[in-house]
Amino acid sequence: MDQPFTPRLDQLDVRLPCGIGDVDGPTRGAAYGPRWTPTGGGLFVPTDRPDTPEQRVVERAPAMPPHGAVTGWGALRLRGATYFTGSGRPVDVTVPAHANPRSRPGVRWLRRDLDGELHQVAGLAVVDASMTLLDHVSSELRAGRRREAVVAVDMAMAAQLCSLAGVIAHVRSRRRLPRREQVERVMTLAAAGSASPPESRLRLLWVLDTALPPPLVNVWILDADGRHVAVPDLLEPVSGLVAEYDGLVHAGARRRSRDAEKDDLYRELGLEPVRVTAPDMTRPLDVADRLSRAYARAHEASRPRRWQLGRPFTRAPVMGRESWA
Structure with missing residues (x-):
């Protein structure tokens, strides 16, 4: 955030x-x-x-x-x-x-x-x-x-x-x-497990402004050997779509380098990461389109799944756009 x-x-x-x-x-x-x-x-x-x-x-x-x-x-x-x-x-x-x-x-x-x-x-x-x-x-x-x-x-x-x-x-x-x-x-x-207000807003954008399945919230990702490797902000477990909110704490060169390494890890595991920033959130329709395109890519890529879910998780609820503006 x-x-x-x-x-x-x-x-x-x-x-x-x-x-x-x-x-x-x-x-x-x-x-x-x-x-x-x-x-x-x-x-x-x-x-x-x-x-x-x-x-x-x-x-x-x-x-x-x-x-x-x-x-x-x-x-x-x-x-x-x-x-x-x-x-x-x-x-x-x-x-x-x-x-x-x-x-x-x-x-x-x-x-x-x-x-x-x-x-x-x-x-x-x-x-x-x-x-x-x-x-x-x-x-x-x-x-x-x-x-x-x-x-x-x-x-x-x-x-x-x-x-x-x-x-x-x-x-x-x-x-x-x-x-x-x-x-x-x-x-x-509402969903338990959100770690910050921007994460909650990104989840609401995902749930309300796209037609995608609802994501899991801050779930543990394990590799094929059961080792804990990541906790993405949002994860759609069937496609492997991951969404991460990056605030100003991610702006430094060292943090950007770590984030790039993390994205490489996601792809090696068979996941498709999308990063969203505060300026991005001022254009919610663009973010919704990016998420939808990444979801389609994740389905088309057919990457081997080298990850599994870890500890108990919270799934964001389902609610269509027609019922909540």
Whole structure:
């Protein structure tokens, strides 16, 4: 991908807002000085606090009324999922259905009764991981970002916040779920095992923009003697078509050399590799055409198959273009 991607934060480093006179808070004289920044509601944070998405969440969360809880991207970030940065978005906060909190910049209120779904993270109430993810998925769908909703599910699983089976069970258990049909389609397209957001987007392009069989995701490839030799991003096991996403970490001469050696290895094993970059992904129809032509080449080549599948794998789901734009 464009830079090394780590699904989970090593640790959560935040400075919680404090009131004047609190143990970790400012004195009345210092509160409005250069070392403290007001966050609203009579609370302050150190000016030298971390400039991170999770810090933005904890600065907005104290505006919650009783029985409120952080949800959506903010709660996913507090739980350690690095993909969710909330760039340009408000922090979603659930409140009881009868609540009528004042509007506040940077906060969006979601009204519903939570039914025991609350947990504590960094001293804040957050919604259950599966429901939090569904709130984020609903937000993406509301904005028309349907493929990004699928990427979000993949990345929540990559961060080990939830399982696909668990989220699907949660969907089925909710009597009232906005955009239920679209949410169910998102779950149909999600796949465990994706290692980065660009890999998920490439998989969606393969599944939705071509007529090819669905690929396997990050499966181990073994040689004829059973030795592990590669883990391609995507693999169609009948034809031997391989798709690899190459971000900026692949741009250096040494890495390009290793990638060329890897492609030679793929061909020696009887596989047909295709490499896709970030600029390529801005032309999805061209990528779809390249994949389709490579699939045809793989079938026509009739190379001896000198490889086998390794450990358990995840297959991308099947969904035709007519059912998902």
